[in-house]
Each structure stands twice: as structure tokens, then as C-alpha cells.
Amino acid sequence: MKFYNQKVVCRVRAERQKGLSIKILGKKFKISHSTISRWVRDMPSKFKAFNSARKHEKNLKLNYSNLIDKFLIDKDTAKILASLLYWCEGSKYPSSNFLAFSNSDHLLVKTFIGLLRKGFKLDESKLRAHLQLHTTHDIRAMTKFWGALLGIKENQFHKPTITVPTNRMKRRDYKGTCTIKYFDVKLLLNITGIFESFGKKKWRGGRVA
Known part of the structure; x- marks a missing residue:
């Protein structure tokens, strides 16, 4: 796993607040989309596709969560x-x-x-x-x-x-x-x-x- 300095994370999050997409941020900072996504996941987004994907991700996690509730x-x-x-x-x-x-x-x-x-x-x-x-x-x-x-x-x-x-x-x-x-x-x-x-x-x- 590659690690990044706190300053890099703060810069990415600051640019995200300006409305830049994850794809653009990845190209600008030469960092993978998955890493960028993890850093900004808690931030609100104006991109419908991103919000939809985040909702879909949440639903996928919930699909089998009831198994744990029933698991003795x-x-x-x-x-x-x-x-x-x-x-x-x-x-x-x-x-x-x-x-x-x-x-x-x-x-x-x-x-x-x-x-x-x-x-x-x-x-x-x-x-x-x-x-x-x-x-x-x-x-x-x-x-x-x-x-x-x-x-x-x-x-x-x-x-x-x-x-x-x-x-x-x-x-x-x-x-x-x-x-x-x-x-x-x-x-x-x-x-x-x-x-x-x-x-x-x-x-x-x-x-x-």
C-alpha cells in the first residue's frame, strides 16, 4: 500500500470542495481513483453519478448485513x-x-x-x-x-x-x-x-x- 503525506490529502480535499471530479483529481495529482475516492468519501458531492454510486455501495453492504444479526x-x-x-x-x-x-x-x-x-x-x-x-x-x-x-x-x-x-x-x-x-x-x-x-x-x- 502506498502512503501519502497529510498535506497531499488536504490539497485533494480542498480541490474536491471546489467541485472537481474524482477523475480530474486523479489526473491532477497522479493518484489512483480508488485512493482519491477513499479520501473524499465523507464529503458531499454535486455529481449525481458519484452520489448514486455511493448509495449503491451502501445498499450492497446492507444486502447481507442481516446474516450477522441472525448469526449465533x-x-x-x-x-x-x-x-x-x-x-x-x-x-x-x-x-x-x-x-x-x-x-x-x-x-x-x-x-x-x-x-x-x-x-x-x-x-x-x-x-x-x-x-x-x-x-x-x-x-x-x-x-x-x-x-x-x-x-x-x-x-x-x-x-x-x-x-x-x-x-x-x-x-x-x-x-x-x-x-x-x-x-x-x-x-x-x-x-x-x-x-x-x-x-x-x-x-x-x-x-x-
Whole structure:
């Protein structure tokens, strides 16, 4: 993913307020249309096509949202879902002998820790969190944010890693990257066994056999 300086984002948004289309903005700043669209998505537009596309996008998201409302997650389901998420974003055995799940999407990290707690009996004292932040972040505020979100005490956070963002780096509402650690090799192996078994399932007609 390519990152952009805050000044570039502000310039694009300022030009958008003048009525320039996403296509024109993309050509002017030599930035992809998808990136421009993401930066100005919250802004009102006079372009009917853009407004129509935004409405269509919202409707598409809502089409299957009722599935989640009806989706009941029991303990076994939570184990499977947590394991699949860990398969995607977690450190693997034997390179690691403890759980380490890392992502900058705070909702994804919250979902993982929620499923992990529901599916497995955790010893909360074995939980740790580590943040990777920029020099532009308020360390105290970000620690409080992640701690409240994940239900982890501030004294269970390791000293954060602080990096200097380059002039090309820009992610709106970036709250740092959080790594959840749980020091229990047995649980790591349990989770590994679940996602490995799931991966070996044969798919027939779109269903797991």
C-alpha cells in the first residue's frame, strides 16, 4: 500500500470542495481513483453519478448485513472463527511459541480478541499488547484507546515502537498497529490444529465436505 503525506490529502480535499471530479483529481495529482475516492468519501458531492454510486455501495453492504444479526456464535464457532483469523494474521508455530496477532484495523483486532475469549478459557494475566505508533501519535491517548477497546489493562502494554512517518505516508484515522500476545504454546498449537484441519477440508459444490 502506498502512503501519502497529510498535506497531499488536504490539497485533494480542498480541490474536491471546489467541485472537481474524482477523475480530474486523479489526473491532477497522479493518484489512483480508488485512493482519491477513499479520501473524499465523507464529503458531499454535486455529481449525481458519484452520489448514486455511493448509495449503491451502501445498499450492497446492507444486502447481507442481516446474516450477522441472525448469526449465533457458540463456543465451538468462536474457536473456529478465531483460528481462521489467526491463520490470516497471526505468527505461526514453530517460528513463534506464543500467540501474536497483529493488525492496524482496530475492529479486526477487537473481533479476534472477542472470539478468542469466547472460544477459549484465557488467563488474562498472560495477555499483552504492543503498539507500533508514529511520532505524530499521542502515546497515552492511543494506549487508552486500544486498552478500552480490547479490555486490556494499560500495565499489560509493552513499551510501544515509535517510527517516523515519511513524507509519502498517510492513512486517515490511523491509530497505529496493535499486536495482541498471549503466552501459551498449548493454545497456539490448538489454534494451529484447527486452521490446519479446516484447510484440509475438501470443497464440493461450494460447501465444505
